[in-house]
Amino acid sequence: MFKNLIAGEWINGSDVIRNLNPSDTNDLIGEYSRASVDQTKQAIAAAKTAFPRWARSSILERHAILRNAANEILSRKDELGRLLSREEGKTLAEGVGETVRASQIFDFFAGECLRLAGETVPSTRPGVSVDVTREPVGVVGIITPWNFPIAIPAWKIAPALCYGNTVVFKPAELVPGSAWSIVDILHRAGLPEGVLNLVMGKGSVVGQTMLTSADVNAMTFTGSTATGKQVALASIEHNRRFQLEMGGKNPFIVLDDADLSIAVDAAVNSAFFSTGQRCTASSRLIVTAGIHDRFVAAMVERMSSLMVGDALKPDTHIGPVVDQGQLKQDIDYINIGKNEGAKLAFGGELVERGTPGFYLRPALFTEATNQMRISREEIFGPVASVIRVKDYDEALATANDTPFGLSSGIATTSLKYATHFKRNAEAGMVMVNLPTAGVDFHVPFGGRKASSFGPREQGKYAAEFFTMVKTAYATA
Numbered sequence: 215m216f217k218n219l220i221a222g223e224w225i226n227g228s229d230v231i232r233n234l235n236p237s238d239t240n241d242l243i244g245e246y247s248r249a250s251v252d253q254t255k256q257a258i259a260a261a262k263t264a265f266p267r268w269a270r271s272s273i274l275e276r277h278a279i280l281r282n283a284a285n286e287i288l289s290r291k292d293e294l295g296r297l298l299s300r301e302e303g304k305t306l307a308e309g310v311g312e313t314v315r316a317s318q319i320f321d322f323f324a325g326e327c328l329r330l331a332g333e334t335v336p337s338t339r340p341g342v343s344v345d346v347t348r349e350p351v352g353v354v355g356i357i358t359p360w361n362f363p364i365a366i367p368a369w370k371i372a373p374a375l376c377y378g379n380t381v382v383f384k385p386a387e388l389v390p391g392s393a394w395s396i397v398d399i400l401h402r403a404g405l406p407e408g409v410l411n412l413v414m415g416k417g418s419v420v421g422q423t424m425l426t427s428a429d430v431n432a433m434t435f436t437g438s439t440a441t442g443k444q445v446a447l448a449s450i451e452h453n454r455r456f457q458l459e460m461g462g463k464n465p466f467i468v469l470d471d472a473d474l475s476i477a478v479d480a481a482v483n484s485a486f487f488s489t490g491q492r493c494t495a496s497s498r499l500i501v502t503a504g505i506h507d508r509f510v511a512a513m514v515e516r517m518s519s520l521m522v523g524d525a526l527k528p529d530t531h532i533g534p535v536v537d538q539g540q541l542k543q544d545i546d547y548i549n550i551g552k553n554e555g556a557k558l559a560f561g562g563e564l565v566e567r568g569t570p571g572f573y574l575r576p577a578l579f580t581e582a583t584n585q586m587r588i589s590r591e592e593i594f595g596p597v598a599s600v601i602r603v604k605d606y607d608e609a610l611a612t613a614n615d616t617p618f619g620l621s622s623g624i625a626t627t628s629l630k631y632a633t634h635f636k637r638n639a640e641a642g643m644v645m646v647n648l649p650t651a652g653v654d655f656h657v658p659f660g661g662r663k664a665s666s667f668g669p670r671e672q673g674k675y676a677a678e679f680f681t682m683v684k685t686a687y688a689t690a
């Protein structure tokens with residue numbers, strides 16, 4: 215039984231999460247303990263007690279712990295990557311890649327501990343000096359989704375600890391294994407008791423207890439727009455800062471002048487890799503008329519060569535959908551698309567493999583419009599639609615006509631259009647001749663409109679959320 219970490223002790227919970235493999239639901243990965251409401255409150259209290267000492271801890275102590283964690287994650291990348299793929303269903307290569315990414319994030323923030331700085335500036339008043347410094351916020355509540363079981367926890371936990379905050383961490387119920395492993399690694403790396411607490415369990419129980427606690431000083435959340443709204447409302451109630459990363463309906467434009475092979479590579483990666491379960495996935499392929507038919511034909515040809523199968527098998531390109539609920543959502547949207555009048559050009563059917571798993575062949579719609587529900591609502595599966603447009607201007611207007619604004623991509627050989635698109639795409643991240651998904655860890659990550667709220671995550675911009683600025687005046 216994998217337990218929760220509260221005040222430095224591994225504690226049994228009230229109930230058990232059975233962590234199942236979506237490639238083979240007969241495969242029980244492990245039993246993970248669900249924290250109760252009382253245990254969640256104890257975790258918050260432990261983080262509060264640990265805060266004053268950790269806030270004043272030596273930057274070298276923090277640096278060493280984060281660096282040691284980075285090293286251990288990297289040295290165990292194959293084992294942890296396999297666990298990740300087994301519990302989430304992304305391919306082994308994707309699972310190992312995500313694990314390496316988590317190591318890089320801890321390594322980056324280990325370095326940031328040593329680069330903490332403020333400024334001293336002259337006052338407008340003679341004889342007065344002004345210091346501008348950053349201080350930790352306090353107890354940070356972290357709630358993460360299932361689609362990046364190790365990278366998203368890493369990019370929230372690492373900066374929280376780096377800047378001197380203490381943490382209460384609730385991973386998604388579907389993927390407790392990777393979360394437990396990184397908490398175990400950080401605990402053994404030497405974190406003092408109470409600095410990092412793990413409370414596994416349901417959002418409606420553990421998550422809600424965190425949201426309604428007056429002792430959680432900041433909440434960082436990634437997940438659905440609906441839950442994000444609850445995080446926001448509860449945080450305003452408690453006068454606490456919050457940061458939300460939510461859905462996307464990311465456009466990928468293909469212009470007549472695009473290199474077809476670059477466009478197809480980027481579109482297939484954006485739409486279907488990681489089984490389309492990425493907030494940065496592209497589900498709207500906006501294609502100008504002159505290249506439309508060639509692009510669709512090339513997409514169908516490429517998609518026919520994609521192997522859907524067990525995430526752990528080396529020849530698999532697309533792993534299973536994460537669970538029955540998400541599979542139902544994907545199939546419902548495929549039916550909605552057909553009923554709305556879009557044409558299913560490829561895939562969308564269940565696939566039988568040797569094991570009971572949630573296998574769905576990636577689906578491509580054509581003749582879609584931007585007003586259809588499949589073009590406006592986040593499906594979060596391997597389902598993409600091609601929307602035909604006349605020219606670049608219509609493509610840009612269509613790309614921006616969405617409630618979301620996370621990532622936005624274009625395939626073009628035109629410097630003029632690439633430059634114009636970088637400036638005018640209404641999204642937090644813009645990609646030229648690259649997939650909409652796949653970002654670096656040392657630069658800001660985040661979106662606009664309904665996709666994100668609050669300061670950016672990752673890179674040195676993470677300090678905006680995980681620290682408070684203080685301005686101190688003194689006479690010389």
Ligand code: NDP
Binds near residue numbers: 360
């Ligand atoms: P949720 O928003 O429900 O879950 C994200 C996290 O929030 C999980 O840890 C979840 O816990 C927790 N949570 C759920 N309800 C509450 C609550 N009332 N209070 C506090 N915490 C809560 O997303 P799902 O995982 O259910 O996915 C649903 C949809 O959200 C997807 O189909 C997709 O459209 C979108 N999504 C977007 C992601 C993104 O990165 N943009 C990531 C994941 C999902 P638990 O699940 O353990 O109960």
